[in-house]
Structure formats: structure tokens, C-alpha cells
Amino acid sequence: MSHRKIVLAARPRGMPRLSDFELVTSPLAPPGPGECLVRGIYLSLDPYMRGRMDDRKSYAESVRLGQVLVGQVAGRVVVSSHPSLQPGDPVVGDLGWQDQAVAPAESLTRVDPGRESLSTTLGILGMTGLTAYFGLLHVCQPQAGETVVISGAAGAVGSTVGQIARIMGCRVVGVTGSQAKARTLREQMGFDEAVVWGSQPEDPDRLASACPDGIDVYFDNLGGSVTDAVVALLNLKARVAVCGQSSQYNLDRPAQGPRWLRNLIIKRAKVQGFLVWDFVAEHAQALRQLQDWLGAGKLRNREHVVEGIENAPGAFIEMLEGRHLGKYLVKLSPE
Amino acid sequence: MSHRKIVLAARPRGMPRLSDFELVTSPLAPPGPGECLVRGIYLSLDPYMRGRMDDRKSYAESVRLGQVLVGQVAGRVVVSSHPSLQPGDPVVGDLGWQDQAVAPAESLTRVDPGRESLSTTLGILGMTGLTAYFGLLHVCQPQAGETVVISGAAGAVGSTVGQIARIMGCRVVGVTGSQAKARTLREQMGFDEAVVWGSQPEDPDRLASACPDGIDVYFDNLGGSVTDAVVALLNLKARVAVCGQSSQYNLDRPAQGPRWLRNLIIKRAKVQGFLVWDFVAEHAQALRQLQDWLGAGKLRNREHVVEGIENAPGAFIEMLEGRHLGKYLVKLSPE
Numbered sequence: 001m002s003h004r005k006i007v008l009a010a011r012p013r014g015m016p017r018l019s020d021f022e023l024v025t026s027p028l029a030p031p032g033p034g035e036c037l038v039r040g041i042y043l044s045l046d047p048y049m050r051g052r053m054d055d056r057k058s059y060a061e062s063v064r065l066g067q068v069l070v071g072q073v074a075g076r077v078v079v080s081s082h083p084s085l086q087p088g089d090p091v092v093g094d095l096g097w098q099d100q101a102v103a104p105a106e107s108l109t110r111v112d113p114g115r116e117s118l119s120t121t122l123g124i125l126g127m128t129g130l131t132a133y134f135g136l137l138h139v140c141q142p143q144a145g146e147t148v149v150i151s152g153a154a155g156a157v158g159s160t161v162g163q164i165a166r167i168m169g170c171r172v173v174g175v176t177g178s179q180a181k182a183r184t185l186r187e188q189m190g191f192d193e194a195v196v197w198g199s200q201p202e203d204p205d206r207l208a209s210a211c212p213d214g215i216d217v218y219f220d221n222l223g224g225s226v227t228d229a230v231v232a233l234l235n236l237k238a239r240v241a242v243c244g245q246s247s248q249y250n251l252d253r254p255a256q257g258p259r260w261l262r263n264l265i266i267k268r269a270k271v272q273g274f275l276v277w278d279f280v281a282e283h284a285q286a287l288r289q290l291q292d293w294l295g296a297g298k299l300r301n302r303e304h305v306v307e308g309i310e311n312a313p314g315a316f317i318e319m320l321e322g323r324h325l326g327k328y329l330v331k332l333s334p335e
Numbered sequence: 336m337s338h339r340k341i342v343l344a345a346r347p348r349g350m351p352r353l354s355d356f357e358l359v360t361s362p363l364a365p366p367g368p369g370e371c372l373v374r375g376i377y378l379s380l381d382p383y384m385r386g387r388m389d390d391r392k393s394y395a396e397s398v399r400l401g402q403v404l405v406g407q408v409a410g411r412v413v414v415s416s417h418p419s420l421q422p423g424d425p426v427v428g429d430l431g432w433q434d435q436a437v438a439p440a441e442s443l444t445r446v447d448p449g450r451e452s453l454s455t456t457l458g459i460l461g462m463t464g465l466t467a468y469f470g471l472l473h474v475c476q477p478q479a480g481e482t483v484v485i486s487g488a489a490g491a492v493g494s495t496v497g498q499i500a501r502i503m504g505c506r507v508v509g510v511t512g513s514q515a516k517a518r519t520l521r522e523q524m525g526f527d528e529a530v531v532w533g534s535q536p537e538d539p540d541r542l543a544s545a546c547p548d549g550i551d552v553y554f555d556n557l558g559g560s561v562t563d564a565v566v567a568l569l570n571l572k573a574r575v576a577v578c579g580q581s582s583q584y585n586l587d588r589p590a591q592g593p594r595w596l597r598n599l600i601i602k603r604a605k606v607q608g609f610l611v612w613d614f615v616a617e618h619a620q621a622l623r624q625l626q627d628w629l630g631a632g633k634l635r636n637r638e639h640v641v642e643g644i645e646n647a648p649g650a651f652i653e654m655l656e657g658r659h660l661g662k663y664l665v666k667l668s669p670e
Contacts, residue, residue: 259591
């Protein structure tokens with residue numbers, strides 16, 4: 001038996017290139033006691049993966065050269081050597097960029113087909129939705145009527161944050177990279193305003209115009225100049241959740257930017273980094289809430305699907321470039 | 336009747352110069368109904384005053400050109416037109432840089448001569464002590480055994496923060512500007528370590544050596560390169576209180592520095608600005624605690640006193656340059 005996987009061929013310098021990845025076909029040993037063979041159906045692509053390709057210290061181990069890239073996969077059990085899972089069961093697990101994998105049954109989470117589709121368990125009802133939920137609601141505690149700004153607003157997490165903020169009765173302003181995405185955020189995702197951010201000198205003015213009452217909550221996926229502009233507009237007791245810093249991930253060393261800690265004193269504002277794993281004890285409860293909102297039509301799920309494990313590297317680069325809207329998935333095999 | 340005061344003659348550009356200040360002798364109207372005439376005895380000099388000399392937006396109004404500079408004064412009532420205060424009563428109030436002043440009795444706080452000396456009400460039992468208390472204990476919530484780092488550690492607030500952190504059972508590392516101050520922090524103020532920070536490339540290494548278990552709590556009075564170095568050493572769930580950014584106050588525009596928000600994600604750390612006025616409801620209780628510690632010899636009060644309102648501008652510049660240790664006071668008249 002063999003499987004296909006994408007391994008790290010070279011550590012990217014800056015934006016990854018296709019040559020940093022390699023498609024490898026290799027033999028796959030049958031599952032041992034307690035293990036399952038899983039056929040992958042969807043692979044989740046997420047910005048955090050870029051960090052794992054570097055050799056520097058972070059909250060998790062780097063991927064070694066020649067090793068399969070890390071990532072969450074939703075699929076179906078093909079062979080099981082553990083009584084808790086049966087062939088055909090839908091599961092999610094950290095199986096990496098490969099179309100089939102063998103993993104301990106205990107590392108797999110069974111999906112409830114009555115309530116979740118396989119793709120949503122990787123997105124709005126999975127790590128993506130939970131990241132949005134805890135970063136916004138627990139770190140920032142938004143109140144009705146407050147202005148919430150989101151950078152990387154058209155991404156999987158950002159577009160979910162905006163929708164949850166709307167449910168909370170906030171005024172929601174997204175910052176995104178193109179007019180097309182800004183329009184979609186306004187017209188289809190319920191954002192009150194969407195500001196295009198490039199490198200124009202007038203960008204900060206446009207952000208200020210979109211936030212006439214200042215900014216109470218900022219959910220940062222991006223960092224860099226957007227964040228500088230937001231900090232200048234923070235209100236008293238503002239809360240900032242730092243979820244990602246995508247604008248910095250492709251840099252060899254940290255970029256320079258204006259020092260703005262003084263504004264945190266003036267505004268008595270809080271800036272806090274977080275990971276979805278900090279809230280594991282509350283994941284189940286949050287998932288029920290997200291499911292309810294999705295079922296009631298209060299949350300919309302947007303997916304961008306590319307076919308074939310062999311196309312994962314190109315899709316990943318496209319995701320980093322922010323040319324999509326919503327959750328980025330690679331379809332590995334038919335459902 | 337006349338009094339002497341220091342007014343803002345010119346807005347400082349960078350470090351203030353003596354020519355930015357002017358000593359003015361002017362008539363003083365007698366107190367009206369509800370007002371008191373107060374003879375100043377001590378004027379408090381604090382880094383925040385530098386911000387008030389600029390024309391930019393902050394948490395408080397700028398001082399206008401020709402206006403008396405703001406500051407807290409401890410003194411004695413000379414004439415009272417309000418039943419709550421009698422001539423001879425010791426009081427504290429926001430009277431500004433002047434040797435006598437007329438103010439509403441309601442804006443003055445009576446000092447309890449049994450428990451407090453006039454000078455400590457401006458320092459360790461006043462805004463200074465309260466700033467240290469709330470910034471450390473409420474914003475950072477240090478636990479016994481944690482490492483607490485303080486920038487501007489020899490200043491009035493910093494040296495108090497370090498002592499409170501010791502009372503809490505923390506390992507305390509001060510960052511300061513000279514070997515002499517570092518020695519005093521270690522030998523007289525109970526700091527476990529004191530690191531001299533200048534602009535040497537080896538400074539960050541020395542800080543790392545002084546914090547072998549990383550940094551759990553950072554109390555920032557200074558900002559700039561010290562703060563960058565601290566952020567690189569933060570532990571998981573670290574807390575940073577931003578009290579001041581003295582290294583930035585004399586700059587025309589914000590300095591540039593490395594962007595480090597990503598490290599807040601990796602460490603799930605929190606950075607929070609605060610002002611002592613955010614905790615007014617708890618001031619009385621905190622003052623009782625500070626008094627108890629002071630009485631029990633657990634807190635030491637260090638003061639640096641310069642004589643004469645006419646010397647306040649030079650003293651203020653010296654304070655900004657950090658050449659003193661502890662609380663900086665100008666003696667306005669004999670006790």
C-alpha cells in the first residue's frame with residue numbers, strides 16, 4: 001500500500017515557492033494495534049503552517065526537512081484496529097499533508113454526521129471557528145454597540161470573527177486586501193464596513209473614516225501597518241487580541257515599525273496573544289454555540305476548495321497571498 | 336500678596352532645556368468662599384509631566400504656554416474659607432509648580448500627621464506608591480517564585496515596584512542606567528539582580544543571564560530597546576504593565592523598533608497600559624497596605640530633595656536624565 005504526501009523540500013525564504021515543497025509517493029505500513037488507516041477527504045490550509053516551515057522557536061516544533069507538512073485532515077476510517085472506530089466512520093485528526101495516513105485511534109476525533117459536515121469540522125465548526133470564538137469573546141469581551149475591527153477580515157478566522165461580532169450587536173469593520181473581498185464582506189458576510197488596505201498613504205484615513213467612534217476591539221490576524229493605524233484609533237479600555245501576524249511570517253527578521261506602547265497607557269488598552277488551545281476545556285461548549293448559530297443561519301460558512309494533494313503547495317501560497325475568501329481546503333478524495 | 340511659580344515658556348523639543356521654563360513672581364488673590372491659601376512645602380517631580388509639555392493628545396490636557404506647570408504639592412493651609420480645613424492643616428493637592436497657591440478646599444486632601452509625613456504623601460504613600468501597587472498587583476498579578484523585571488528600576492515608581500515584588504516572594508531584576516544605581520538597588524533596595532542598560536550590544540545578553548528562568552512579569556517605565564529585549568525573554572502567560580515610556584518622551588515622533596507582537600502569540604502574553612486613576616475606588620485600601628509595609632520596615636522610602644522652586648526646572652531635567660534614585664522632590668519652604 002502506498003500514499004502520496006507533500007514534504008518540506010527546502011525552508012522557504014520569504015514567500016514560499018513551489019520548489020520548497022515536494023510530492024512524494026511512499027509505502028504505508030498497515031495500522032498496528034490501536035491504530036487506524038484513514039483516507040483523507042479534506043486538508044485544512046492555515047497561515048500558522050508558514051511558521052512551522054521556519055527553523056525558529058515558536059509555540060510548536062518546526063517541520064524538519066523531508067518531513068510531511070503538518071495540518072488537520074478530515075476523512076474516513078478505512079481499517080481500524082481499535083474498538084472505538086469502525087471502517088467508514090468520519091474523523092478529524094492532525095494527519096498532515098497526505099492523502100492517506102495511519103494514526104492512533106485516540107488521536108482521531110469522530111465527527112457526528114448528523115450535525116457536522118466533514119469540511120465544516122475543519123473550519124467554522126473546528127479550529128477556525130473556535131479561534132474566532134475564543135479570541136473575540138474571551139480575550140476581547142465585546143459589548144453591543146462597540147466598534148470591532150478585524151485585520152485579515154476575509155480569511156477563514158477573520159470572516160467568522162466579524163459574523164460573531166455582528167451577533168453580539170457590534171459595529172464591524174473589516175480590513176482586507178482587495179475591493180472584491182471588501183464588497184463580499186459588506187454584501188454577503190454582514191460587515192458594516194470593509195476597508196481595503198494596501199500601502200497607500202490614505203489607508204489610515206479611510207480606516208479612521210470607517211470608525212467614526214474609534215475602535216473598542218481589534219482582532220489582529222495581520223500585524224504591520226494596519227495594526228499601527230488601529231492602535232492610533234483605540235478607545236479607552238480597548239482590547240486587542242493578537243491571533244496572527246501574517247504580514248510578518250514571510251520575513252527573515254522582524255520588520256521595524258513605530259513604537260506605540262505609549263498609546264496603550266493613554267488608552268489603558270490591553271494587547272493579548274492567544275491560541276485556541278488555551279481554551280480546550282471550553283471547546284465543546286463553544287462548538288455547540290457555533291453549531292446553533294450556523295443552524296439558525298446567523299453564521300455563514302465560506303469555503304474555497306482546491307482539488308488534489310498535488311495542488312496543496314500552490315494553494316498554500318495562494319492562501320498566504322490572501323487571494324481567496326473564507327476557509328481554504330484541499331480536497332483529497334471524494335466524500 | 337505674591338507668589339513664585341514656574342511657567343512653560345516654550346514647548347521643549349527633545350530633552351527640556353532651562354530656557355523652556357520661566358520663574359514668575361505674580362500677585363495672588365486671597366481665597367474666596369470655599370477656598371484655601373496653601374503654603375507649599377514639597378513639589379513632586381514625575382516623568383508624566385514631560386508629556387504635558389507637549390502639544391499632542393494624551394490622557395490629560397497639555398499645559399499652555401505661559402501657564403503654570405502641573406504637579407502635586409504637599410503643604411500647609413495658611414488661610415481657610417471652608418470649615419473642613421483649618422490654618423496649619425497639612426494637605427496635598429494638584430497645586431502646580433508654585434510656592435503658594437489658592438485652591439478649592441474640596442480639591443485638597445488632608446494628611447494624617449500621625450501616620451504620614453508630608454513628603455511620603457507625594458511618594459511611596461501617594462501617587463508613586465499607588466502606581467507601583469496597582470500596576471504590579473492588579474495588572475500583573477505576580478505569584479511567588481516568578482521573575483519580575485522592572486525598567487527604570489531606580490526611579491520612584493520602579494524602586495517601589497521592586498520592593499513590593501519582593502514582598503510577594505518574586506525574584507526581582509531591575510534595569511537601570513548606571514553601575515552606582517544598580518549597586519544601590521541590590522544592596523539597599525532588596526533587588527535580586529540589577530542590570531545596567533545603555534546601548535551596548537551585550538546588554539540583552541546580560542539581561543538574559545540575570546533571568547535564567549525567563550520573565551513572568553514586566554513593569555515597564557521606559558520602553559525602547561529594554562522592552563524589546565524583555566519581550567524576547569517572556570515566559571508563557573507573561574504579564575506586562577505599561578506604566579511609562581520615558582525613553583520616548585523626548586522624541587518628536589515615535590521611534591522605530593522591531594515588531595514583536597508575534598511573540599505575544601507564542602507566549603500568550605498580555606501587555607496592558609494603566610493609570611493609577613483607573614483604581615481610585617481601591618486607593619484607600621492600597622494606602623493602608625503600603626503604610627503597613629512601610630511601618631513594618633518591608634518598604635524603604637528613598638527621596639532625592641532639591642531646595643527652592645527656582646531650581647525645579649533643573650531638577651526636572653536631572654530627573655528625566657535619571658541621575659537620581661527614588662522619589663524626586665523640590666522643597667518649597669520649611670516644614
